Amino acid sequence: MNAAIRGRSRPVYMDHAATTPVRPEVVEAMLPCFSERYGNPSSVYALAREAQVTLEKARGQVAEAIGAATEEIYFTSGGTEADNWAIKGVAAANRKKGDHIITSAIEHHAVLHSCRTLEKQGYRVTYLPVDEFGRVEPAAVEEAITDATILISVMAANNEIGTIQPIAAIGEIARDHGIPFHTDAVQAIGAIPIDVDSMGVDLLALSGHKFYGPKGIGALYIRKKTRIGTFMDGGAQERGRRAGTENVPGAVGLGKAIELAVAEMPENVTRLTAMRDRLIREILETIPDTRLNGHPTERLANNVNVAFRYIEGESILLMLDTLGVAASTGSACTSASLEPSHVLTACGLPPEQAHGSLRLTLGSQNTDEDVDYVLSVLPRVVERLRKMSPLNPER
Numbered sequence: 197m198n199a200a201i202r203g204r205s206r207p208v209y210m211d212h213a214a215t216t217p218v219r220p221e222v223v224e225a226m227l228p229c230f231s232e233r234y235g236n237p238s239s240v241y242a243l244a245r246e247a248q249v250t251l252e253k254a255r256g257q258v259a260e261a262i263g264a265a266t267e268e269i270y271f272t273s274g275g276t277e278a279d280n281w282a283i284k285g286v287a288a289a290n291r292k293k294g295d296h297i298i299t300s301a302i303e304h305h306a307v308l309h310s311c312r313t314l315e316k317q318g319y320r321v322t323y324l325p326v327d328e329f330g331r332v333e334p335a336a337v338e339e340a341i342t343d344a345t346i347l348i349s350v351m352a353a354n355n356e357i358g359t360i361q362p363i364a365a366i367g368e369i370a371r372d373h374g375i376p377f378h379t380d381a382v383q384a385i386g387a388i389p390i391d392v393d394s395m396g397v398d399l400l401a402l403s404g405h406k407f408y409g410p411k412g413i414g415a416l417y418i419r420k421k422t423r424i425g426t427f428m429d430g431g432a433q434e435r436g437r438r439a440g441t442e443n444v445p446g447a448v449g450l451g452k453a454i455e456l457a458v459a460e461m462p463e464n465v466t467r468l469t470a471m472r473d474r475l476i477r478e479i480l481e482t483i484p485d486t487r488l489n490g491h492p493t494e495r496l497a498n499n500v501n502v503a504f505r506y507i508e509g510e511s512i513l514l515m516l517d518t519l520g521v522a523a524s525t526g527s528a529c530t531s532a533s534l535e536p537s538h539v540l541t542a543c544g545l546p547p548e549q550a551h552g553s554l555r556l557t558l559g560s561q562n563t564d565e566d567v568d569y570v571l572s573v574l575p576r577v578v579e580r581l582r583k584m585s586p587l588n589p590e591r
């Protein structure tokens with residue numbers, strides 16, 4: 197029925213910050229690892245050695261994409277695990293040195309909730325504020341450092357508003373003070389150039405399903421000599437730090453996906469930026485009482501996030517869904533709850549405007565026609581909802 201309304205067969209998927217489809221080249225690379233090349237990399241015969249070689253090739257692809265050495269890449273079950281490991285692992289290994297962690301108020305819950313857990317264990321955490329565009333001020337990081345600071349964790353780019361953080365400047369401060377620096381780069385891979393050395397990053401989290409790889413696989417980059425605890429006890433896999441038989445198909449998919457994402461980044465950024473800017477410009481022009489969330493220029497090429505006064509983001513989503521548009525209010529994790537987005541409130545939005553925000557995140561399959569379609573339905577959706585809204589003074 198939705199297709200009939202739209203006269204089109206394919207729904208418009210604009211929620212690529214939540215997840216992406218696996219690219220055909222990635223599926224193709226993974227398939228043999230499920231069937232004929234199923235060896236356990238830890239065993240001793242030819243089939244196992246082949247799996248070992250395959251796994252290490254994938255590790256090399258991930259390393260290459262971020263300017264790391266192969267042996268500094270540790271496969272994990274995704275971005276959440278990588279963030280948990282970085283934060284809890286560094287905290288545990290440095291407990292005698294200090295008990296203070298610096299992060300930002302707009303981190304993903306994988307970081308924020310890891311910090312909350314540490315607070316319950318007696319650690320102290322500084323949650324740095326952000327400006328109205330969602331940027332962390334590097335000088336504020338430096339001011340927050342104390343003799344007890346053992347970790348700084350600031351995300352490379354935000355998943356809700358797309359704001360890109362001054363990572364290299366923060367990395368330089370961390371390095372000057374000899375404090376390990378972790379960055380959640382889950383949204384940044386394939387979107388902005390990442391180089392762990394020039395950015396002064398000691399730990400970095402990434403996740404396959406955010407850049408057209410499979411779900412359930414990610415990686416943590418750990419710079420050599422960084423003090424960090426073991427994440428999973430068991431066998432000697434992942435240099436004895438993250439036990440468990442390796443997810444070889446996942447790792448292969450991750451390696452292929454990150455290689456393609458980085459190789460195609462320049463053309464993707466150009467294409468997506470044009471669509472993003474048209475969406476933002478026309479939404480702000482055609483719909484009154486609307487504002488852009490996040491930074492006007494220091495933002496991910498695929499991210500549009502706008503606040504509509506007087507309406508609920510949830511109701512926009514439901515109506516867009518009936519029209520064949522898949523979008524989000526913020527992160528997938530918060531949209532199921534009734535709490536206003538912690539990211540938008542940290543940017544200074546009052547709760548009712550944070551509730552009235554819509555996130556459209558573009559991706560490889562989106563076309564100019566998709567943008568036309570969203571621009572054709574959105575003003576009517578907003579108008580209809582505003583007519584029904586008890587928040588609307590003109591109703």
Ligand SMILES: *Cc1c(COP(=O)(O)O)cnc(C)c1O
Pocket residue numbers: 213214273274275276277279304306351353354355380382383403404405406412413414
């Ligand atoms: C999606 C996401 C994560 C979590 O990654 P998973 O692989 O889904 O666990 C962490 N941080 C950011 C910024 C994300 O967008």
